[in-house]
Amino acid sequence: KAGVTQTPRYLIKTRGQQVTLSCSPISGHRSVSWYQQTPGQGLQFLFEYFSETQRNKGNFPGRFSGRQFSNSRSEMNVSTLELGDSALYLCASRPGLAGDTQYFGPGTRLTVL
Amino acid sequence: SQQGEEDPQALSIQEGENATMNCSYKTSINNLQWYRQNSGRGLVHLILIRSNEREKHSGRLRVTLDTSKKSSSLLITASRAADTASYFCATDASHGAQKLVFGQGTRLTINP
Numbered sequence: 001k002a003g004v005t006q007t008p009r010y011l012i013k014t015r016g017q018q019v020t021l022s023c024s025p026i027s028g029h030r031s032v033s034w035y036q037q038t039p040g041q042g043l044q045f046l047f048e049y050f051s052e053t054q055r056n057k058g059n060f061p062g063r064f065s066g067r068q069f070s071n072s073r074s075e076m077n078v079s080t081l082e083l084g085d086s087a088l089y090l091c092a093s094r095p096g097l098a099g100d101t102q103y104f105g106p107g108t109r110l111t112v113l
Numbered sequence: 114s115q116q117g118e119e120d121p122q123a124l125s126i127q128e129g130e131n132a133t134m135n136c137s138y139k140t141s142i143n144n145l146q147w148y149r150q151n152s153g154r155g156l157v158h159l160i161l162i163r164s165n166e167r168e169k170h171s172g173r174l175r176v177t178l179d180t181s182k183k184s185s186s187l188l189i190t191a192s193r194a195a196d197t198a199s200y201f202c203a204t205d206a207s208h209g210a211q212k213l214v215f216g217q218g219t220r221l222t223i224n225p
Contacts, residue, residue, distance in 0.1 A: 042215060101158055
């Protein structure tokens with residue numbers, strides 16, 4: 001099976017802009033989670049989607065949002081970008097919700113200037 | 114905030130030696146997972162150990178879990194230069210939100 005794919009791999013934006021990142025899970029996986037990784041805060045959970053519904057949300061401002069489509073592909077959106085949003089955004093998928101291994105994609109490196 | 118605390122933060126050893134990394138966590142868990150990350154890239158899943166397991170092996174990897182102490186260790190035997198990476202433990206809590214909570218990671222350097 002193909003692994004988790006994320007597009008784009010690299011992105012440069014300026015403050016105030018918005019950005020949309022895309023994630024395609026492993027075939028058959030219905031859960032998609034998003035994580036932000038920064039040198040200062042490490043890996044932090046953003047949200048998880050299962051069957052097109054947001055199941056969990058991390059402690060991030062409302063500028064961070066996401067959605068999941070019927071084919072389990074997911075997008076996350078960050079509006080009104082700030083310098084501090086520069087990070088590696090990682091997507092992970094798993095077959096169900098609890099107790100399964102999460103498989104990660106290569107990430108999208110977002111730089112905000 | 115991170116639930117996991119990893120120790121040491123950085124480890125440098127010679128090729129062929131064994132490397133041990135430790136992870137402590139705070140809440141009850143369903144399982145604990147170890148991941149590897151090479152320099153700014155995606156996370157590679159190494160091993161998952163469930164709360165009712167005490168030890169698990171996968172190739173050169175050995176993971177232990179002590180739920181009474183809320184701690185885990187990852188042992189890499191006969192290290193190779195290709196093992197140079199950051200290693201993270203992540204806990205899947207048994208109550209509350211179903212999400213992985215990561216430690217800060219251990220940066221492992223294998224010197225040839």
